[in-house]
Every structure is written in structure tokens, then in C-alpha cells.
Amino acid sequence: MDRRNIDKIAANDDDRLLLAKLWDKISRGIQKNILVYTGFLSPREQQMANFLFGNEDGLCFWGGYTEAERKMLVYLPDYCDEAALYREGPVTCLEASFYHTEAPSHRDFLGALIGSGITRECIGDILVADGLAHFFVTKDIAPYILQSFEKAGRTALRLKEIPLSAFRLPDQKFTEINDTVASLRLDSILSAGFRISRNVASEYITAGKVAIDGLPCEKADRSVTEGCKLSVRGLGKVQLTQIGRTTKKGRIAVTIHRYE
Numbered sequence: 001m002d003r004r005n006i007d008k009i010a011a012n013d014d015d016r017l018l019l020a021k022l023w024d025k026i027s028r029g030i031q032k033n034i035l036v037y038t039g040f041l042s043p044r045e046q047q048m049a050n051f052l053f054g055n056e057d058g059l060c061f062w063g064g065y066t067e068a069e070r071k072m073l074v075y076l077p078d079y080c081d082e083a084a085l086y087r088e089g090p091v092t093c094l095e096a097s098f099y100h101t102e103a104p105s106h107r108d109f110l111g112a113l114i115g116s117g118i119t120r121e122c123i124g125d126i127l128v129a130d131g132l133a134h135f136f137v138t139k140d141i142a143p144y145i146l147q148s149f150e151k152a153g154r155t156a157l158r159l160k161e162i163p164l165s166a167f168r169l170p171d172q173k174f175t176e177i178n179d180t181v182a183s184l185r186l187d188s189i190l191s192a193g194f195r196i197s198r199n200v201a202s203e204y205i206t207a208g209k210v211a212i213d214g215l216p217c218e219k220a221d222r223s224v225t226e227g228c229k230l231s232v233r234g235l236g237k238v239q240l241t242q243i244g245r246t247t248k249k250g251r252i253a254v255t256i257h258r259y260e
Contacts, residue, residue, distance in 0.1 A: 030056070092142045
């Protein structure tokens, strides 16, 4: 661990501010040997934290469930184990139910939470299914949400807190797309997955609106491997689930899931 690495890792002033906050918080926990945790971090922010802290004993990332995308950086003192995160950790899960005829989106939930004055670092993953949504938040903000959060978009909600151990990852709805592409370049896969031209896909990429497995990518010629999840701000998320055979014309068969 070396605080001087912040300037080497940070790409801008916002990164430096974030890394300095992480350093102060985690260092205090290590020195006092007490449980400390940061706000929720994006995959890119988690990557920067990894570079900063390395393989320091007692550190882990936690988002409320194993497959979480947004996670906190947590220092667990030597008298705690990871099972304690389910019992008394800093994350809780809120379940929102609504009529099946309604269809609020991830954007509706996130917008409503932000609009109610809750900062992004207090909000983890948001998972929306038919008639039900789960969102992970910091435990200290949960009472306020349970009291005041009534709608996502125009959809009325019924909220309750559930134990993390009771959460089950819902099946995500998707449309399966079978197509062929000239190459496995990022712009080609986005073009097939979102049914847009490669030029339009490239514009999204160069504008900084595209991420591969949660990490920003601004290179249209970046190669995409099987299993990668690609998100485009304003369009949604797709996953390259299968790379098939090469056709006689030299094109590559692919199967892509576009998530609703």
C-alpha cells in the first residue's frame, strides 16, 4: 500500500478525490482493526481500488450478493469473517412489488432514488423483474427509503426489507439474436446486438458511453470474447453468449442476448 500511487492511478481530479477518500477510510480501519466500508463503487472504481490497495489482508468487495456489479470496498478485521457481511454488514436489500401490468425500468428506479436526494454511492445493484424489483442500498439509508419511496416513474410501489440470505437472483428477460458479423470487434457486436449501424455504434464508443463487463472502453476495435456483457448508456445491455462457426463468406456466427 502506498498513498503516492493515487496520482499514478487517477485519470482526473474526480478519481484523485475518490481514491483519497478510499485511502483515508480503509487506512483508518486497518490501523484500528475495525470494520470499515466505502460507498458502492462501479467496476472501474473497484479496479482502481485494487491497484491502490493490492492484496492487502482483510479487504474484500461486497454488494449484497455474490454476483453484484456495484460493490463496496470493505475492511474486515481479523475477528470477523465474510459470513458476518450477511448478518451485520453495511448492505441491505429492499424488495419493491408492483402490478404485473406495470413495467418500470432500471432507469425509473435509479432516477426516482436519485431524485429523492439519495447519492449514487448509497445505491448498489437494481434488479427488475415481472412485478418485482430488488435494490441494494446502504443500511443506514434504508429506513428513509422505506418511509418515503413510493413510486418509480409512474408505478406505485409496495416496499419491504428482506434478509440478504433470502435474496435469489431473478431470471433476466432477454431477446436472443442470432446473426453473423465480419469480426468480433466491439463496434460489430454492438451493431448486431442493438440493431444499429457500425458508425452509430462507434459514436457511442468514442463518446465514452460503452462499457465491457462494467469497465469503460473507448476503442471500437477492441475484441469481444464469449460471455462479455456490453452496456451502452441510453440503449441498455447485451451479452455475447456464443461464438459459432465461420461461414463460407468468412463471417462469424454469434448469439447475443439483449436484456430488457
